[in-house]
Amino acid sequence: MSLIVQKYGGTSVGTPERIRNVARRILETQQAGNQVVAVVSAMAGVTNNLIKLADEVTGSAQPSEREMDVLLATGEQTTIALTAMALHSMGAKAVSLTGAQAGIVTDGVHTKARISNITPHGVHELLDAGNIVILAGFQGKTRDGNITTLGRGGSDLTAIAMAAAIDADLCQIYTDVDGVYTCDPRVVPGARKIDEISYDELLEMASSGSKVMQSRSVEFAKKFGVTFEVRSSLNQNPGTLVKEETMSMESVVIRGVSLERAQAKVTIGGVKDLPGTASRIFGAVAGANILVDMIVQNVSKTGITDISFTVPKDDVAKAEAALRPVLAELGEGVTLEAQDGIAKLSAVGIGMRSHSGVAAEMFKALADAGVNIEMISTSEIKISVTVAEGDIDRAANVVHEAFGLGAL
Numbered sequence: 001m002s003l004i005v006q007k008y009g010g011t012s013v014g015t016p017e018r019i020r021n022v023a024r025r026i027l028e029t030q031q032a033g034n035q036v037v038a039v040v041s042a043m044a045g046v047t048n049n050l051i052k053l054a055d056e057v058t059g060s061a062q063p064s065e066r067e068m069d070v071l072l073a074t075g076e077q078t079t080i081a082l083t084a085m086a087l088h089s090m091g092a093k094a095v096s097l098t099g100a101q102a103g104i105v106t107d108g109v110h111t112k113a114r115i116s117n118i119t120p121h122g123v124h125e126l127l128d129a130g131n132i133v134i135l136a137g138f139q140g141k142t143r144d145g146n147i148t149t150l151g152r153g154g155s156d157l158t159a160i161a162m163a164a165a166i167d168a169d170l171c172q173i174y175t176d177v178d179g180v181y182t183c184d185p186r187v188v189p190g191a192r193k194i195d196e197i198s199y200d201e202l203l204e205m206a207s208s209g210s211k212v213m214q215s216r217s218v219e220f221a222k223k224f225g226v227t228f229e230v231r232s233s234l235n236q237n238p239g240t241l242v243k244e245e246t247m248s249m250e251s252v253v254i255r256g257v258s259l260e261r262a263q264a265k266v267t268i269g270g271v272k273d274l275p276g277t278a279s280r281i282f283g284a285v286a287g288a289n290i291l292v293d294m295i296v297q298n299v300s301k302t303g304i305t306d307i308s309f310t311v312p313k314d315d316v317a318k319a320e321a322a323l324r325p326v327l328a329e330l331g332e333g334v335t336l337e338a339q340d341g342i343a344k345l346s347a348v349g350i351g352m353r354s355h356s357g358v359a360a361e362m363f364k365a366l367a368d369a370g371v372n373i374e375m376i377s378t379s380e381i382k383i384s385v386t387v388a389e390g391d392i393d394r395a396a397n398v399v400h401e402a403f404g405l406g407a408l
Ligand code: ADP
Pocket: 008, 009, 010, 011, 012, 041, 153, 174, 175, 176, 177, 179, 180, 181, 182, 183, 184, 185, 186, 209, 210, 211, 212, 213, 256
């Protein structure tokens, strides 16, 4: 008998019929002689609607993040109950659990909480009594009992973390595509499903916009060595296996291309080129729990320089508020400018480590397509550029093509 954790995302449970489909699949897995913990997300669109409602009742004020979590957790709580009911109607034994009931304890950073520990005693007892456990994704509680959520896409993290905590034999992430593709198939129609991908590659892809997996969940899987499979809830096709890298994986130079829309560039101009400047700026942004992405500092000729960085467009107001007090400290003439309408394109592959000329190839493909590159950053296994948001689909297609990713 195997212990299996399955996760079904929002589209997979998006309608009553889809919930029944998921319930059938879960039941079949149990009937094949396994114990099953099924993590479910909010039904498609529900989380976005809840966020919209919060905006509507607060007007121009920011909603309280604690209350935001109380609100957002209801999305998943609805789905666990409905999935358990669907299973009951099929004659199965099933019990739904919220994140808190399953012992998922997090820190207190509301809306982006990190799991600090999981004590899943109740889960084992329920499984041993023959139940299917339906677990709410995306949520936990703090030590003092406040409801938290784990950041957008956080049900992936619930599944991976629970698989690690109960030492599951298998972790399957069911979604609305057949697996991880060489690029988002909605943008690049010729994208191909990847059979195997390393944690590091998927982590880079996820953190640069391939939202098929939440990046923090991949980070967690790597840390705890949780091998998992991404596959479709709508068919039986084999998916993508995500695991520690192997020698053969290195023969592929570029594994995939990611894109991220709705980015903004923040530029702090006229700062003195002195020790401590960057530390103050990024200390303030980090203090507001904003993830900074690409950072560029110009060479100073006169002792004065500019520092630019990208943040999600939605975080610009928060970043500006966090930086305002710092600007005054940095001296007179320091300016802050924010520009949105930017998107990021990244090419990722562990094989890049031992190949030169990859960046040049990417830049040539973009140049030939007349796409202007605004910022560039590289890591050992990733090259990212920012382009105008209106160019991003074309940019993704030409770079995907240039690296031959669609070819079989
Ligand atoms: P779920 O609700 O199951 O968590 P998501 O919407 O979060 O599903 O993720 C699946 C979606 O991710 C796909 O429909 C696809 O459009 C998008 N996506 C982005 N990049 C990729 C990629 N490289 N491979 C597969 N899907 C991708």
